[in-house]
Amino acid sequence: MLSLFDTHTHLDQEEFAEDRPKVIRRAREAGVQRILVVGISAESSEAAVALAQQHPGVFAAVGIHPNYAAQARPGDWQRVLKLLEHPRVVALGETGLDRHWDFTPFELQQEYFHRHLELSQQTGLPVVIHSRDCDQDILQALHQAARSGPLRGVMHSFSSSWAVARECLEMGLYIGFAGMVTFKRNDALRAVAAQVPAERLLVETDSPYLAPVPKRGKRNEPAYVVHTAQCLAQVRGMELEHLARLTTDNALRLFARAE
Numbered sequence: 001m002l003s004l005f006d007t008h009t010h011l012d013q014e015e016f017a018e019d020r021p022k023v024i025r026r027a028r029e030a031g032v033q034r035i036l037v038v039g040i041s042a043e044s045s046e047a048a049v050a051l052a053q054q055h056p057g058v059f060a061a062v063g064i065h066p067n068y069a070a071q072a073r074p075g076d077w078q079r080v081l082k083l084l085e086h087p088r089v090v091a092l093g094e095t096g097l098d099r100h101w102d103f104t105p106f107e108l109q110q111e112y113f114h115r116h117l118e119l120s121q122q123t124g125l126p127v128v129i130h131s132r133d134c135d136q137d138i139l140q141a142l143h144q145a146a147r148s149g150p151l152r153g154v155m156h157s158f159s160s161s162w163a164v165a166r167e168c169l170e171m172g173l174y175i176g177f178a179g180m181v182t183f184k185r186n187d188a189l190r191a192v193a194a195q196v197p198a199e200r201l202l203v204e205t206d207s208p209y210l211a212p213v214p215k216r217g218k219r220n221e222p223a224y225v226v227h228t229a230q231c232l233a234q235v236r237g238m239e240l241e242h243l244a245r246l247t248t249d250n251a252l253r254l255f256a257r258a259e
């Protein structure tokens, strides 16, 4: 039996309103024993914690996503902070920077990113980092934070170059791969995935977005993480079972509260 850990999902979102318990059951049947639900706002973080409370094997990350920071109301950050004591909260985020969408002024994104990184260093909880079209800004922010202490976290749904991956690895971060690594044209990304040190590799779906081949175009769900794991196993020349065990061990080390 496989034991996979889907380290990035948005199962709280309305795409799963109709059949969430079935989605979680299908994941378990596919060997996905653990799922991280990642908040994007105060409300979504609370929903993630509620799901983690209801379902064994489900854990929560709490934070305010860069694309939602502009909508945050006064008090929302306090709501996130309040959730930290909950034993099923295993990470902070989703945080990071995004120059692809223009939903939040960039300076405000940077302020929120800094807040999450600082909180991570204060609490020891790892950060889940989103980076889109802004490699240099992300690296700059990470290097700055690294001056105050070690970094703990994951570059989620990684899609940048090996040079960027290497800098993140040097700062102690893990690298998470999602469905994009299975897309036909993404040979360069598969080459990056092949090079990441075994002890820093994570696997995720980013459900409901960007389902892996052969489910591409469908709503993504945690059960499909097996396809991404299969792709990673293939590019690294190892058995799926071995890849599953390796990435799950890594996730349990990073998200240490997720037993």
Ligand code: NI
Pocket: 008, 009, 010, 038, 094, 130, 206
């Ligand atoms: Ni996400």
